[in-house]
Amino acid sequence: MAGHLDVIVIGGGIAGVAAALESAAAGAVTAVVRAGPGATALASGAWHGPLPSLLGEALAAAGLPHLPVDTLLPHPFGDLRPADNAPATHAAARIDEAACVCGIAGLPHFPAAALARMWRAPRHVTLALPETPAAGWSPVALAAALERDPAGLIAALRQLGAGTRAILPAVLGLDPLARTAERVAAAAGVDVAEALGVPPSVPGWRLDRTLVRVLERSGVTLLEGRVVDRAVQDDVVLSVRVAVRGEPVLRELAAAAFVLATGRFVGGGIAAADGGEEVDVARGQALREASLVERALGCDVWIEHLGDRFREVQPVPLTDPVRAEPQALLRAGVHVDAAGRPRDVQDQVRYRNVTARGAVVAATSHGLGRAAAGAAGGAA
Amino acid sequence: MKRRLLAWLNLAYHFWKHVLTRWWLRPFRRGRDLRRFRAQVEPEGYLPLPFADRAQFPDFMRCIHCGLCALACPALRAAPVTAWVEAWTFVAGPSRSLDRVALVARAAAPCARCAVCPAICPTGVPIDRLAVMIEGLAAGARAG
Numbered sequence: 443m444a445g446h447l448d449v450i451v452i453g454g455g456i457a458g459v460a461a462a463l464e465s466a467a468a469g470a471v472t473a474v475v476r477a478g479p480g481a482t483a484l485a486s487g488a489w490h491g492p493l494p495s496l497l498g499e500a501l502a503a504a505g506l507p508h509l510p511v512d513t514l515l516p517h518p519f520g521d522l523r524p525a526d527n528a529p530a531t532h533a534a535a536r537i538d539e540a541a542c543v544c545g546i547a548g549l550p551h552f553p554a555a556a557l558a559r560m561w562r563a564p565r566h567v568t569l570a571l572p573e574t575p576a577a578g579w580s581p582v583a584l585a586a587a588l589e590r591d592p593a594g595l596i597a598a599l600r601q602l603g604a605g606t607r608a609i610l611p612a613v614l615g616l617d618p619l620a621r622t623a624e625r626v627a628a629a630a631g632v633d634v635a636e637a638l639g640v641p642p643s644v645p646g647w648r649l650d651r652t653l654v655r656v657l658e659r660s661g662v663t664l665l666e667g668r669v670v671d672r673a674v675q676d677d678v679v680l681s682v683r684v685a686v687r688g689e690p691v692l693r694e695l696a697a698a699a700f701v702l703a704t705g706r707f708v709g710g711g712i713a714a715a716d717g718g719e720e721v722d723v724a725r726g727q728a729l730r731e732a733s734l735v736e737r738a739l740g741c742d743v744w745i746e747h748l749g750d751r752f753r754e755v756q757p758v759p760l761t762d763p764v765r766a767e768p769q770a771l772l773r774a775g776v777h778v779d780a781a782g783r784p785r786d787v788q789d790q791v792r793y794r795n796v797t798a799r800g801a802v803v804a805a806t807s808h809g810l811g812r813a814a815a816g817a818a819g820g821a822a
Numbered sequence: 823m824k825r826r827l828l829a830w831l832n833l834a835y836h837f838w839k840h841v842l843t844r845w846w847l848r849p850f851r852r853g854r855d856l857r858r859f860r861a862q863v864e865p866e867g868y869l870p871l872p873f874a875d876r877a878q879f880p881d882f883m884r885c886i887h888c889g890l891c892a893l894a895c896p897a898l899r900a901a902p903v904t905a906w907v908e909a910w911t912f913v914a915g916p917s918r919s920l921d922r923v924a925l926v927a928r929a930a931a932p933c934a935r936c937a938v939c940p941a942i943c944p945t946g947v948p949i950d951r952l953a954v955m956i957e958g959l960a961a962g963a964r965a966g
């Protein structure tokens with residue numbers, strides 16, 4: 443990557459891609475540094491929170507249009523869940539008189555009869571595909587197989603009769619550009635919809651792949667690597683050092699502004715400090731006592747725990763044994779001001795040219811839409 | 823009270839029986855005890871692990887069952903009809919059990935020249951090292 447960069451976005455989940463799109467649309471030369479998939483790739487297909495229009499259009503153009511959801515969506519745990527938006531195949535999964543829950547022989551964790559009872563669907567059937575592996579299907583293997591050749595599934599669905607809406611597990615292809623669900627529906631003569639997914643989540647994978655495409659199409663440079671260090675002068679980040687995948691030496695990337703979108707625990711933005719190993723290089727200070735650290739830029743981590751608001755001198759218990767409310771640990775992250783800039787223990791802005799976004803921000807509530815919304819929206 | 827007394831007497835009897843009849847024989851028995859132990863536990867599916875293998879388990883235990891390794895796995899996608907054990911199921915699952923080790927090792931065979939999933943794992947589980955260990959266990963099981 444040669445030349446000058448205006449903005450470096452650290453993290454390529456939904457929050458990082460949304461930020462990069464906005465930055466590129468505003469004319470800034472933008473790069474995303476991303477270590478790999480994060481929590482975004484585990485999502486079920488239900489989109490909680492608002493869908494920013496720029497992102498919605500970009501997702502649609504890259505092959506994964508999202509639609510507003512006006513019904514409850516069936517989840518393979520047996521419940522029906524609200525969602526604000528969803529990819530078309532999930533948004534269509536309305537449970538009514540036309541719905542027929544379709545299990546697939548050999549695919550575990552999608553028992554059609556039990557799910558139909560719990561979702562209150564009138565019909566269910568378990569479809570047998572021509573070649574079922576002796577040890578059963580992995581959802582990944584099945585999604586790849588159906589993307590290659592859906593003929594067996596089409597033949598089985600034809601038996602259901604016109605006017606049926608087949609509610610299938612989320613295995614209709616790994617790549618949304620293959621349009622597997624559309625092909626199946628057209629050839630089988632029935633409506634086809636997918637239930638939500640659980641990890642290994644095919645819907646989450648589709649979203650993550652599509653986000654990479656969105657970046658490619660929007661002129662944003664994508665660098666696969668992990669920010670491991672940074673150079674700071676006063677309260678400004680000058681550059682970050684990146685361990686690029688497959689390269690033995692670190693690359694140093696400078697920019698005028700940085701977006702911290704590294705996610706929480708799954709993304710790796712917030713992590714437990716490994717005793718004395720974590721050293722805040724910029725401040726030359728060992729983080730031995732800190733119980734949680736923000737890895738990329740060394741921002742202070744806010745832990746809402748029994749009245750504590752920031753990292754403690756003594757290790758604090760990170761979970762509350764009384765589980766009446768969601769664990770405070772799941773709201774840990776960096777604390778931001780109204781402009782989204784991380785604040786430190788003294789409540790001062792830590793870096794003037796950094797904004798944090800998405801799940802790395804403390805107290806953000808769960809959801810793709812809330813992570814994708816701007817800094818202020820994310821800090822709710 | 824009486825039962826407790828009997829229990830203590832029973833324990834004392836077996837302790838001294840062991841000391842008098844077995845313990846001093848140990849130098850002469852050379853591995854027979856280990857063979858007897860293995861004969862007891864191996865049909866149950868448990869393999870004694872060498873220390874170096876055991877030391878790796880904390881790394882394997884970082885798995886959060888996110889399934890990203892399975893989603894990224896080229897072998898799993900290419901598997902149209904064959905069964906394929908997803909990497910995370912052998913990370914998380916009882917891969918130490920003898921009865922599963924052979925199955926899992928067969929599934930882990932494509933991992934020998936592949937580094938896709940260790941690179942994608944968000945918690946850095948060294949899945950490739952686990953595959954090597956499982957192959958070793960399976961070879962040991964065949965030999966033993």
Ligand SMILES: Cc1cc2nc3c(=O)[nH]c(=O)nc-3n(C[C@H](O)[C@H](O)[C@H](O)COP(=O)(O)OP(=O)(O)OC[C@H]3O[C@@H](n4cnc5c(N)ncnc54)[C@H](O)[C@@H]3O)c2cc1C
Pocket residue numbers: 452453454455456457458475476477478479480481482483484485486487488489490491641667668669670703704705706708709710711737738799800801802807808809810811813
């Ligand atoms: C299991 C699970 C299921 C969920 N299901 C749903 C759902 O169905 N619907 C919904 O709306 N929400 C769901 N959520 C919540 C939603 O997924 C998250 O709120 C959202 O994805 C957070 O996005 P993010 O971009 O902030 O973080 P992430 O998606 O975690 O992205 C973080 C990114 O930062 C990168 N990164 C981290 N550290 C570095 C570094 N040092 N250098 C470079 N890159 C780095 C990571 O590789 C990753 O690309 C779910 C969450 C989980 C955990």
Ligand code: SF4
Pocket residue numbers: 884885886887888889890891892909910913942943944945946947949
């Ligand atoms: S990618 Fe890593 S953490 Fe996720 S299931 Fe696989 S081994 Fe476990």
Ligand code: SF4
Pocket residue numbers: 891894895896897898908909930932933934936937938939940949950
């Ligand atoms: S190392 Fe093995 S399990 Fe992992 S991606 Fe490669 S073939 Fe699949």
